[in-house]
Amino acid sequence: MKKALILAGLLLVSSLAVFGQGYDAQPADALVFPIGVAGTPYENAELGTQGGTLYEASIEDPRGWNNHTAHETSTTQYTNLMHRGLLNLDHISGAVVVDFAKGYDISEDGLVLTFYLREGIMWSDGTPITADDVLFTYNDVILNEDVDCNARDGQILPDGTFPILEKVDDYTVTFTLSTIYRPILNSLTFNLMPKHKLAQFVHKLNPDVPAGTFNETWTLDTPLSELVGNGPYVVTGYEVNVSVTMERNPYYYGYDNAGTQLPYYDKFVSLIVSNQDVSMLKFRNGEIDVYALRPEDIPILLPEGPAKGYTVDITDKATYGTTWIMINQDVGLPDGTNEEKRELYRNVEFREALAHLLDKDTMVQNVLNGLGTAQWSPISVPSPFYGGRDFYGGPITEADAVWFEYDPALAASKLDALGVVDADGDGWRDLPSGDPLTIEINANDNTVRIAYCLIIQDDFREAGLNTNFQVVDFNTLVGQLFSSTGDIIQLGLTGGDEPNSGKNVYRSCGALHAYRFSACEDPDEVDLRIDELLNLGANTFNLDDAFAYYKEYQQLLAHQLGYVYLCQQTFNYARYDKVGNAHLASPTSTPGGNNGLLTELCFDKS
Amino acid sequence: MKRNGLRALGLATCAVVMVSLIGLAVDVNDVIKNELIDEISLAAGMALVGEYTLKTVEELENLAANGLTPGIRYAAERALFIVTGRELELYEMDDDALLELAKAGDQDAADMWYFKNRAQFKKPSLVEEYLLTVEADTLAIAAGTALGGFYVPGSPLGAKTEDELLELVKNGESLGLRVAAATALTAFWITTQPLTITEVSVEILAVTQVYPELALAYQGYLAYLFGL
Numbered sequence: 089m090k091k092a093l094i095l096a097g098l099l100l101v102s103s104l105a106v107f108g109q110g111y112d113a114q115p116a117d118a119l120v121f122p123i124g125v126a127g128t129p130y131e132n133a134e135l136g137t138q139g140g141t142l143y144e145a146s147i148e149d150p151r152g153w154n155n156h157t158a159h160e161t162s163t164t165q166y167t168n169l170m171h172r173g174l175l176n177l178d179h180i181s182g183a184v185v186v187d188f189a190k191g192y193d194i195s196e197d198g199l200v201l202t203f204y205l206r207e208g209i210m211w212s213d214g215t216p217i218t219a220d221d222v223l224f225t226y227n228d229v230i231l232n233e234d235v236d237c238n239a240r241d242g243q244i245l246p247d248g249t250f251p252i253l254e255k256v257d258d259y260t261v262t263f264t265l266s267t268i269y270r271p272i273l274n275s276l277t278f279n280l281m282p283k284h285k286l287a288q289f290v291h292k293l294n295p296d297v298p299a300g301t302f303n304e305t306w307t308l309d310t311p312l313s314e315l316v317g318n319g320p321y322v323v324t325g326y327e328v329n330v331s332v333t334m335e336r337n338p339y340y341y342g343y344d345n346a347g348t349q350l351p352y353y354d355k356f357v358s359l360i361v362s363n364q365d366v367s368m369l370k371f372r373n374g375e376i377d378v379y380a381l382r383p384e385d386i387p388i389l390l391p392e393g394p395a396k397g398y399t400v401d402i403t404d405k406a407t408y409g410t411t412w413i414m415i416n417q418d419v420g421l422p423d424g425t426n427e428e429k430r431e432l433y434r435n436v437e438f439r440e441a442l443a444h445l446l447d448k449d450t451m452v453q454n455v456l457n458g459l460g461t462a463q464w465s466p467i468s469v470p471s472p473f474y475g476g477r478d479f480y481g482g483p484i485t486e487a488d489a490v491w492f493e494y495d496p497a498l499a500a501s502k503l504d505a506l507g508v509v510d511a512d513g514d515g516w517r518d519l520p521s522g523d524p525l526t527i528e529i530n531a532n533d534n535t536v537r538i539a540y541c542l543i544i545q546d547d548f549r550e551a552g553l554n555t556n557f558q559v560v561d562f563n564t565l566v567g568q569l570f571s572s573t574g575d576i577i578q579l580g581l582t583g584g585d586e587p588n589s590g591k592n593v594y595r596s597c598g599a600l601h602a603y604r605f606s607a608c609e610d611p612d613e614v615d616l617r618i619d620e621l622l623n624l625g626a627n628t629f630n631l632d633d634a635f636a637y638y639k640e641y642q643q644l645l646a647h648q649l650g651y652v653y654l655c656q657q658t659f660n661y662a663r664y665d666k667v668g669n670a671h672l673a674s675p676t677s678t679p680g681g682n683n684g685l686l687t688e689l690c691f692d693k694s
Numbered sequence: 695m696k697r698n699g700l701r702a703l704g705l706a707t708c709a710v711v712m713v714s715l716i717g718l719a720v721d722v723n724d725v726i727k728n729e730l731i732d733e734i735s736l737a738a739g740m741a742l743v744g745e746y747t748l749k750t751v752e753e754l755e756n757l758a759a760n761g762l763t764p765g766i767r768y769a770a771e772r773a774l775f776i777v778t779g780r781e782l783e784l785y786e787m788d789d790d791a792l793l794e795l796a797k798a799g800d801q802d803a804a805d806m807w808y809f810k811n812r813a814q815f816k817k818p819s820l821v822e823e824y825l826l827t828v829e830a831d832t833l834a835i836a837a838g839t840a841l842g843g844f845y846v847p848g849s850p851l852g853a854k855t856e857d858e859l860l861e862l863v864k865n866g867e868s869l870g871l872r873v874a875a876a877t878a879l880t881a882f883w884i885t886t887q888p889l890t891i892t893e894v895s896v897e898i899l900a901v902t903q904v905y906p907e908l909a910l911a912y913q914g915y916l917a918y919l920f921g922l
Contacts, residue, residue: 365810369781374744384813386850387843391877394884395918402850457816458851535813 109214110338111349117190117206118343121689125345129180135344136352136668136691138336143376144685145359145367150332153315153323154306155279156229156237166332169356169687170317171279174203174222179686180674182470182585184273188217188280188318188341198268198629201251201276205259210339211282211316219255224283226253228290229302235290236303241592242275246623268627270634274586282316320351320688332358342688352668352691371662372396378670378685379662383457384535389662398664399671405659406461406469407675411537411580412651413446413529413544415439417604418572428519432508434604439649441502443492445547448655450494455539456657463653464489465642466590468583470675473638488639490646499551516554527555528575532562540654541578569602577602578654587638588626594645595619603650614648666694722920726765733898733913739765739772740917746773775802785810797830804832808840818844818852825870838870842877848885856882863908872907880914891919 122128123135148162155167176187186192189203209217230239231250243250251263251272265272287293289305306315308326315323320340325333334356342350359376361367371379372389374396381389381400389400417434420426432438448462467474475488503509507520519525529545531537541557548555560568568574581593581600593600596615597608607615618641625637645651663670668691726738746754746769754777757770775781784792784806792810795803808815815821821841828834844852845859854862854875859882863875883889889897894916902909 365785366782369785369809373776373781384816387815387840388809388812390843390849391839391846391881394881395914395921454816539813 111210114343114347114349115206115208115341117208118341119187119190119206120343120345121350123344123346123689129178130689133669133672133686133689134691135346136348136689136693138348138352138354138691140353140692140694141355141357142353142378142667142687142690142692143357143359144378145361145370145376146332147361147363147367149328149360150308150326152307153310154302156225156235156239156281157303157305159238165358166323166334168279168319169321169334170315170319170323170337171281172319173277173279174205175273175277177274177277177585179689180672182472184277187277194629199265201263201265201272202256203261203263203276205261206341207259209318209341211284211318212322212337212339213285213316214339215282215284215316217280217282217318218258219261220258221280221283222261223253223255224287225278225281228283228287228293229281230278232290232292232302234292234299234302236300239275239278242271242589245269246627268629270629271586271588271626274584274589280318282318285314285316321356329360331360334358340688344689351688353687356687371398374664377664377667378673381660381662382536383455383459383657383660385662386457386459386660393662397666398662401661401663401671401673402459403659403661405675406656407659408468408470408583409580409656410463410466410468410583410651411540411654411656412463412578413442413654414569414574414577414579414603414651415442415649416572416574416576416602417650418606419575421606422572428521428523429525432506432519432525435506436647436649437502438506438508439652440492441499441506441508442548443649443652444495444499444502445544445551445553446492446652446654447494447543447547450543451540451655454543455536456655459660460655460657462655464491464646465653466594466645466651467587467638467642468585469656471583471585471587473585473587473635475639475642488643490643492649492652496547496551503551503553510552515552517552525554527553529555529557529578530560530565530568530574530576531557531578532565533559536657537578537580544578569600572602572605581651587641588622591622593651594641595622601650614644618644618648666692668693725920726763726769728763731895731899731902732764733902733909734895734916735763735765736768737765737898737913737916738920739763739768740914741920742769743772743776746770747776749773751777781806793833796832796836799830799832801832801835804830804836805839807833808836812840815840821874822871825868828868828870831869834868834870835873838873839877841870841874842881845874845878846881847878854878860908863911864905866907869907873910876907876911876914879908879911880918883911883915884918889915891916894919 122130123133125131146162146165150163150166151160152158152163153167155164155171158164158167172187174187174189175184178185188206190206192201192203194201205219211217229235230237230243245265245267246269247267249266251265254262256262286305289297289302291297291299291301312323312326317337320337320342321334322337323332324335336351336354340350344350359370361370364382367379368385370376386400386402393400415433419430419433421430452458452460452462461469465475503517508517508525510516511518511522517525527548529541531541538559545555545557565577565579569577592598595601596611596619601607621637621641625634625641628634659675661673663673669686669689673685722738722741726735726742754770754774757766758774761767761770780802784803789807789810792803792807796807815824818841821837824837825834828837843849845854847853847855859875859879863872863879866872866875894912898909898912
């Protein structure tokens with residue numbers, strides 16, 4: 089009787105996940121990772137074996153399972169494991185590499201890209217993947233105005249049109265461009281979606297469903313058995329505030345060079361915790377296997393790691409993203425106040441004076457425990473286009489960087505020259521008219537940002553600038569940012585390798601051009617040149633030209649001092665030694681995220 | 695004084711027994727049950743915490759209260775701490791409540807207070823400054839342990855050499871500084887593995903009466919060796 093009950097239980101569990109049986113043998117078109125092969129990005133990786141469960145923690149619940157309507161990493165950290173695209177960013181090198189496409193050609197004029205798809209590959213439910221799925225994903229989801237899709241902006245060409253995707257045969261597709269768009273390869277890393285499961289929810293393909301239905305598809309209410317993917321894992325379990333469980337996709341087409349199908353771990357479980365402190369406690373207790381640590385965690389983890397069997401990797405690799413203060417050049421514009429202050433904030437000499445009061449070295453040492461790097465550019469430090477490097481190569485060098493060194497005396501002389509002096513003898517500098525000048529700095533409740541602001545406030549006050557720092561709710565702060573009602577705001581942006589991905593911030597009409605929204609209607613020469621450089625950088629396949637355009641772009645933005653950059657912490661990681669290949673964790677794996685693990689290559693060594 | 699003398703005699707006797715064990719495999723489960731030297735028994739206990747978490751809460755409570763050796767009681771207490779989720783209970787407490795418990799001798803509460811406030815101590819000098827005015831030994835140990843993370847060779851900020859750490863663990867002006875040095879030494883030795891189980895045990899016996907924090911450093915290293 090007991091045996092019968094257990095068997096029934098097993099049947100019930102297996103019916104929850106609709107998986108096919110997997111391939112009989114390694115497909116001829118499998119994607120093979122050259123594990124341990126010298127001269128490849130994977131030369132330091134180890135061959136693994138299948139089995140086990142990898143645990144990590146996340147501080148947010150996912151908001152759904154629909155990759156193309158997700159806007160937040162709390163969702164895409166799972167959907168990016170469930171879906172893969174024609175191309176992908178190499179986990180280690182960050183280069184654009186083939187994924188579901190086995191190869192591609194670019195025509196001599198750069199306007200036609202032909203992709204050859206892997207044949208004999210299935211979705212996780214055993215249905216073949218063909219060119220129809222690529223067309224469905226691109227034409228019916230990404231370019232469909234009815235779908236609230238994050239990937240669409242990245243497809244816009246410099247002339248405002250979109251690439252045209254056509255099917256040549258079941259395993260060949262072409263993208264035709266009206267003009268050269270170098271970041272097209274980055275744009276074509278979009279994840280593929282299964283037409284046989286999702287076409288029924290797209291209004292233009294199935295008029296029986298209302299417009300917008302796709303946006304409500306594959307939500308948290310969807311039975312998990314409905315989810316189908318082509319990536320290494322598929323979500324098979326979710327308990328609110330507790331965990332997300334993913335299991336291997338038996339039809340994933342990735343293999344190692346010893347013929348073992350990836351991923352190595354059978355399961356991947358993300359425990360959902362209330363904050364990073366709890367993540368750290370769970371890591372110390374061995375409940376999770378990996379942890380992307382903060383600088384303040386290092387003194388605690390470093391000494392106990394050897395005894396507990398984990399390693400703390402402290403690296404000099406910068407993470408993606410930028411951290412900055414924004415001097416609002418439209419201050420008072422929405423309600424017609426603060427005219428003189430606005431005029432002052434719009435004066436680049438004043439912004440230069442403030443930039444000379446930013447003590448980035450102290451921020452790096454005191455706030456980041458020395459584990460960070462000062463920033464000057466809008467482009468993320470790990471990007472090959474970043475202008476302040478000496479270890480990624482590229483023609484842009486530190487010599488071209490635009491730095492405003494911490495120099496309170498120089499700042500004071502600039503303020504004096506602008507007439508920003510103490511007119512009434514109260515100890516604080518006043519506006520040139522003699523009216524009082526008070527600077528308000530706001531940041532959200534983030535320990536690192538608060539520490540930055542306290543340092544800035546001290547230095548501003550030391551220079552005679554009456555400055556008040558206040559912590560405000562994050563949503564309030566974002567509201568200030570979008571409504572031009574803030575004064576000086578300290579926040580950060582995510583980033584990636586391609587500078588053009590920042591055009592929503594730095595184009596004069598960009599949705600996040602928060603330091604001067606009025607530039608959209610009244611752009612100055614610099615704004616117009618920045619707009620032009622963004623298009624020029626994208627409009628060429630010649631990397632030397634692109635480097636040159638983006639070098640000028642970075643320098644102009646640095647001189648413009650709209651966002652004034654501060655510091656970014658380096659990539660630090662803690663991992664139990666039983667997790668094979670976890671030593672390859674890198675910020676390159678997940679630009680903009682905090683988990684650099686190469687999940688499908690990790691394996692259980694215990 | 696008399697007690698110390700008797701204890702020293704016991705230590706010497708056991709040292710002879712241990713030295714005779716050179717070359718034999720060490721069963722840490724035997725060590726935890728039979729070891730007479732507190733520090734060595736405790737090292738075995740530290741090595742067995744993970745294994746003890748597989749026991750029931752009832753078993754652990756019994757062993758924590760009535761275990762025959764300090765190592766058994768220690769392993770049971772730490773395993774109880776993990777399996778009952780007390781760590782998260784402490785995490786939910788406010789700073790005042792944690793400080794009150796810490797001043798009453800609760801080391802876990804002190805550790806949690808420090809953990810929750812560690813952002814105030816981003817540089818070794820800030821921890822050292824705090825140790826000058828620390829109000830309880832539990833808090834000194836918590837802060838000292840974290841300070842050890844700065845001192846450990848290879849640390850990006852505040853690393854000390856082995857010689858500097860040995861000097862500090864013996865003659866540091868405060869308990870917190872000596873604990874910091876002990877923590878860093880344990881981590882360093884685990885990485886470099888300079889001594890065998892028997893050699894470490896002998897060292898513990900030699901220093902435990904004179905330099906208790908140095909014995910603590912060896913004890914942490916011995917626990918690691920027991921766990922191999």
